[in-house]
Each structure stands twice: as C-alpha cells, then as structure tokens.
Amino acid sequence: MKKNIVILLFVGVCVVTTILILLPKCKTADGDTISRSQVREAIDSFANFVDPAEVPEFGLNSIAEIRSLKGGKQFKRYIIDLNDIQKYKAGEDVGKMIKEYPAIEVALVNDSGHIRTAVEFVKYNGKWKAAAWGSSPEFTMVIDAQSYIKDTVINQGKLIRIPALHISFIAISSGAGLEFFILKDDDSLQFKKGEKKLSTDVILKLVPIAKTLDELPN
Secondary structure (H helix, E strand, O other): OOOOEEOOOEEOOEEEOOOOEEOOOOOOOOOOOOOHHHHHHHHHHHHHHOOHHHHHHHOOOOHHHHHHOEEEEEEEEEEEOHHHHHOOOOOOOHHHHEEEEEEEEEEEEOOOOOEEEEEEEEEEOOEEEEEEEOOOHHHHHHHHOOOOOOHHHHHHOEEEEEHHHOEEEEEEEEOOEEEEEEOOOEOOOOEOOOOEEEHHHHHHHHHHHHHHHHHOOO
16 A cells, blocks of 8 residues: 655644545635745655655655656645535536645656656645645556556546545546546446546446445444
8 A cells, every 4th residue: 555644734724634634615726836846845855754665655666766756747636525426416517516625736757757656735824835745545546547548638637536435537628528537447337447438427327326325324
C-alpha cells in the first residue's frame, strides 16, 4: 500500500487528519494555483523527512528520484456526496452535484511527464500550505490509469471523487455533455479502465449501490 504523510492543520472548523480531510464546502477562486516555488519547497521537504527505507511505500525508487520530480497538473478537489447520488433522478445535471473544496493535489512528474506521486495543499488563513505528501487513494487511481487514458484528457480534465463509494473519474465536458473516464476496472458495474461514459449513465449505475448504504448499521 502506498503511504501518505499528512501534517495536521487546524483551519477554524477545518481539520486535516491522517484518515480523512474535512474541509468547508466553499468555492476556491477560479485560477487558484500553487506557485512553482511552493511545489519545489514541498518536494524538498518530502525528500528531507522521508526515511529512505520507506520510499518504496510511496511507489517511488529513491530519495534521488523524489528530488528529481517537478510539479505537473494541479487537481482541485471535486467531490460528489453520497446523499446527492441517492437522490439523483435520470436526466438531472450531474455537474450541479459536483462540489469544489479548498484543496489542490499537485501531480509530481518525472522528466518524461509521467505522474509518480503527489503533494496536497490546503488553504490556511487564506494561503496555500502543503498538508500531505504521497498520493491519496483517488490520485493513485489516476497514476494507475495513465497508460489507458490520453495525457490530454488527464491534463484538461477534473478529478471527480466519490469517497463514500471509493470511486473516482476524470471528467471532461464535450458536445455530448459531461463525460467520465473510468479509472478502475469494476466488473459488477461493467466499468473498464480508460473507458469513456456519459456522467448521467455512470451516476445512474451508482444510485442503487449508494442507496444500499442506508441499510448498513452505523
């Protein structure tokens, strides 16, 4: 299992923990990005504090590899909540279900542009701060799907997370509407990694599963 190092940050009622990052449901400004210098500083910090013996747990080869990485695509945190899927009706706009949170996961890439890992930044007193090193479970799906999905799709798309169902997609808007690229094979849902589907069709498949979670004990 790839490891993820998290630094605890208390942002008012926002708490970053080693299990789950809980953030207020507010919009970040369009165009918000992490500066190159901040990304470089985060990479250097990663290389300085990680134990060489633990490097393979991050899916990496060495401290030298960490230092050689550079910032790539910056993925804002977009989430679809379980209760919104449970209430979804055919024909409704999936885009309206997507919520944006004040967090950005920056891809760390090698010289070939291949994503190797990531560092996450969160807003703290109005400023972006590095909060977690190593790929989140959702971002690991992106890394694993790189050979199945075109770089242009990954670079232009949004990473849409559905944490309650442990599933994520790359979303692209097209003439056909909002489309989801599958990041992980799932035989029960007839999902194949790299496949493109209309977001409405995907969410409709998830509705019955989402509703069963109501039946689980607390």
